[in-house]
Amino acid sequence: xxSDLRNKIVLEAERVAFFLFVVLVFFxxxxxxxxEISFTAILVCFLVRTIFARFSLSKTKLFFQNKIxxxxxxxxxxxxxxxxxxxxxxxxxxxxFFKWGEGVLLFYFAQVFLTKKKVIFLLKLFLASSIxxxxxxxxxxxxxxxxxxxxxxxxxxxxxxATFYNPNNLSSYLTAMFFINxxxxxxxxxxxxxxxxxxxxxxxxxxxxxxxxxxxxFSFLVGIILLVAFSADKQSRVLLAIFAAIFVAVTSHLPFFxxxxxxxxxxxxxxxxxxxxxxxxxxxxxNPLFGRGLGLFMDCVKEYAVNLEGAYYAHNCYLQxxxxxxxxxxxxxxxxxxxxxxxxxxxxxxxxxxxxxxLFLGLISFLIGAFFDTQFxxxxxxxxxxxxxxxxxxYISDSTANKKFA
Numbered sequence: 001x002x003s004d005l006r007n008k009i010v011l012e013a014e015r016v017a018f019f020l021f022v023v024l025v026f027f028x029x030x031x032x033x034x035x036e037i038s039f040t041a042i043l044v045c046f047l048v049r050t051i052f053a054r055f056s057l058s059k060t061k062l063f064f065q066n067k068i069x070x071x072x073x074x075x076x077x078x079x080x081x082x083x084x085x086x087x088x089x090x091x092x093x094x095x096x097f098f099k100w101g102e103g104v105l106l107f108y109f110a111q112v113f114l115t116k117k118k119v120i121f122l123l124k125l126f127l128a129s130s131i132x133x134x135x136x137x138x139x140x141x142x143x144x145x146x147x148x149x150x151x152x153x154x155x156x157x158x159x160x161x162a163t164f165y166n167p168n169n170l171s172s173y174l175t176a177m178f179f180i181n182x183x184x185x186x187x188x189x190x191x192x193x194x195x196x197x198x199x200x201x202x203x204x205x206x207x208x209x210x211x212x213x214x215x216x217x218f219s220f221l222v223g224i225i226l227l228v229a230f231s232a233d234k235q236s237r238v239l240l241a242i243f244a245a246i247f248v249a250v251t252s253h254l255p256f257f258x259x260x261x262x263x264x265x266x267x268x269x270x271x272x273x274x275x276x277x278x279x280x281x282x283x284x285x286x287n288p289l290f291g292r293g294l295g296l297f298m299d300c301v302k303e304y305a306v307n308l309e310g311a312y313y314a315h316n317c318y319l320q321x322x323x324x325x326x327x328x329x330x331x332x333x334x335x336x337x338x339x340x341x342x343x344x345x346x347x348x349x350x351x352x353x354x355x356x357x358x359l360f361l362g363l364i365s366f367l368i369g370a371f372f373d374t375q376f377x378x379x380x381x382x383x384x385x386x387x388x389x390x391x392x393x394x395y396i397s398d399s400t401a402n403k404k405f406a
Contacts, residue, residue: 009052017045017113025122025387026129029173030148030163032379039102039383046109067339068393069108075332076104079294082325086293095295099377103386110390111397119391120355123184130177131200134207137162137170141210159212169378171208171216172369176362176388178204179223183358186236201243209250215372217251223365230348230357273315273372279304280314283323291326313377317370320377337367340392347396356395363388 024038064070079096086092114122132148137160140146140153149163159167181204185197208216224244228237282304283292292300297320301312314320322330344360366375366385375381 006052006054010049013045013049013052014113017042017049017109018118020045021110021114021118021122022125024383025125028380028384028387029129029133035379035383039106042109042113043105046112049112063111066397068336068343069111071332071336071339072104072107075329075336076100078328078332079325082290082294082329085287085290086296088293088296088299091299092294092296099295099382103382106383106386107390107393110387111394114390114394116395119359119394120184122387123180123355123359123391126177127181127184127200130174130181131203133162133170134174134203137207137210157212160207160210162207164380165378167211168213168215168373169375169381171211171213172219172366172373172375172381173384174204174208174211175216175220175223175365175369176384178208178220179227179358179362179365181358182227183355183361186354186358198239205243205247209247215369217247218372219365219368220247222368223361226364227357227361230352230361275305276301276312276314277316277319280316280319280323284319284326287326289326289328291322291324291329294324294329297324313374315373317374317376320374340389343396344392356392359388359391359395363392 020038020042024035024042027034027038064073079100083089083092083096136146136148140151140160140162141158145152146162151161151163153159154161154167161167161170164170164173178201181200182197185193185200188194188197205220208220221244224240224247228240231237231240279301280297283297283300286292297314298312301314314323318330318334321333341364344363348357348360366388369375370385375385
């Protein structure tokens with residue numbers, strides 16, 4: 001096969017892969033099936049590209065000289081050990097190969113197929129999709145079911161969840177999207193775009209409020225503080241202060257706000273979350289190095305906590321990683337995040353790009369929310385998380401050669 005035909009096939013694979021990223025981004029909050037189909041098709045594009053672009057060992061070495069990519073690889077290999085020592089090795093292998101492996105590969109594929117310009121386009125598409133989800137959530141609040149998937153409103157407290165499994169998942173998504181929206185649109189010089197920014201921001205805040213998620217509210221306020229700190233111009237700070245004031249005023253005047261706070265420590269309320277955290281720590285102590293086994297928290301938690309009925313996540317993603325994979329698993333995961341966030345912060349210090357700032361703070365808000373819930377273990381949110389990570393990595397990548405390793 002001549003080189004021209006090879007190059008044509010590689011170029012076509014890259015075009016198809018980008019189209020699949022477009023599909024994945026827009027339909028991410030809507031359909032788990034489309035997520036899986038899109039990922040599988042992107043994997044096929046990667047294999048085609050690898051075969052016809054002629055694999056290069058030197059480019060692969062260069063790719064993994066980047067500490068972000070190297071630390072992620074070491075994390076993935078570290079948690080593989082937990083599948084070997086697991087009391088249910090087949091179940092742990094499935095969690096390793098499919099649940100975590102899908103995210104890791106997606107992170108690497110994004111660096112192969114995406115550029116900064118393409119990431120900016122995908123962020124705009126994320127915004128369009130999030131506005132659709134907000135409208136869907138408002139409709140769900142009024143009618144009782146959403147119009148996209150016919151999901152019913154949360155029966156516990158009439159909180160909206162739109163197309164997500166529960167309100168907390170929706171809140172994580174909307175919080176991150178608030179900052180992405182602000183970053184994508186704020187710097188526009190067109191007045192009509194600025195009006196859209198305000199309307200979209202109010203919609204995203206309104207949706208977040210209607211999830212009644214304290215973790216989402218907390219992540220949002222921390223993100224606002226950070227955004228104000230990084231925003232140099234007075235107009236931006238004033239606008240953000242107004243958003244924060246509206247948010248605090250509404251939440252503090254909600255009739256059930258005080259009860260929601262008291263529920264945190266109530267024996268029949270969120271105190272069970274602390275029981276699960278304690279159980280996670282006890283599980284970690286059972287095998288401090290490699291944990292009880294990847295993907296087995298729900299199977300093992302009843303050994304460490306009494307009076308639990310049903311299956312439970314730890315409601316703290318970091319503690320669950322620690323319980324399942326031990327020091328090596330959590331340590332290498334935090335190393336990966338440290339490398340990414342450190343380089344991301346240095347990029348902000350070098351020059352403030354509002355689109356990148358919104359993306360970066362969207363990721364930060366998501367990581368904060370993960371301390372209180374199960375974001376890494378929801379398909380929609382886990383893929384959302386890995387996309388945010390990969391977009392940041394593409395933004396701060398040092399060279400084209402460092403991205404194109406296949």
